Amino acid sequence: MTAQTCTEFLDALASKAPVPGGGGASALVGAVGVALGNMVGNLTVGKKKYASVEADVIALDQKAGALRRRLADLVAADAEAFEPLSRAYGLPRETEEQRAYKAQVMAQALDAACAVPMDIMRAVCEAIELHKDYARMGSAIAISDVGVGVVCCKAALQGASLNVFINTKSMTDRDKAIRLENEANAMLERYCAMADAIYADVAARFH
Numbered sequence: 001m002t003a004q005t006c007t008e009f010l011d012a013l014a015s016k017a018p019v020p021g022g023g024g025a026s027a028l029v030g031a032v033g034v035a036l037g038n039m040v041g042n043l044t045v046g047k048k049k050y051a052s053v054e055a056d057v058i059a060l061d062q063k064a065g066a067l068r069r070r071l072a073d074l075v076a077a078d079a080e081a082f083e084p085l086s087r088a089y090g091l092p093r094e095t096e097e098q099r100a101y102k103a104q105v106m107a108q109a110l111d112a113a114c115a116v117p118m119d120i121m122r123a124v125c126e127a128i129e130l131h132k133d134y135a136r137m138g139s140a141i142a143i144s145d146v147g148v149g150v151v152c153c154k155a156a157l158q159g160a161s162l163n164v165f166i167n168t169k170s171m172t173d174r175d176k177a178i179r180l181e182n183e184a185n186a187m188l189e190r191y192c193a194m195a196d197a198i199y200a201d202v203a204a205r206f207h
Helices: 006-014 022-044 048-089 096-137 140-168 174-204
Strands: none
Touching: 006 022, 022 048, 022 096, 022 140, 048 096, 048 140, 096 140, 096 174, 140 174
């Protein structure tokens, strides 16, 4: 899916097709955010002024590159996970046997549909942590891109959480739903605040 041109992806996103949707969009926005951090690192490495942190920035860039690829993969994974759920909603439920079968298929599909946005959330939490280091060590000439990157990652985190909550709402296994919701809410509480602090730190450098 990420091999499409930007225009093709956006056209598909804007269409009435079930995928890509909000989860895939969140993963892509997260990947954009990580890529911006990565760019700041690449602009820092090789500069005499930042020689003392060069090894740390190179290590940071390696982590960011791996995260960017992971988030790009999650764009397609979200589509793959949602399609079975989309089909499951359309299953007949006229007889007792059909209702039982639909409930079983729905439970499996909801598990898969929750798992991917949870993975997106975990990945962008890691990305926000990386931006904290990019803000601390990155080249001053590109520091605004750390701010843009972390805002993208926060948006991806919040967006992916909504794809968790809409699916946990439909789960019949309420214990599992509550566990997922608690984990998602904990990530939101910690990492939205961290992203806001990083953005504020970057913005303060221009005043």
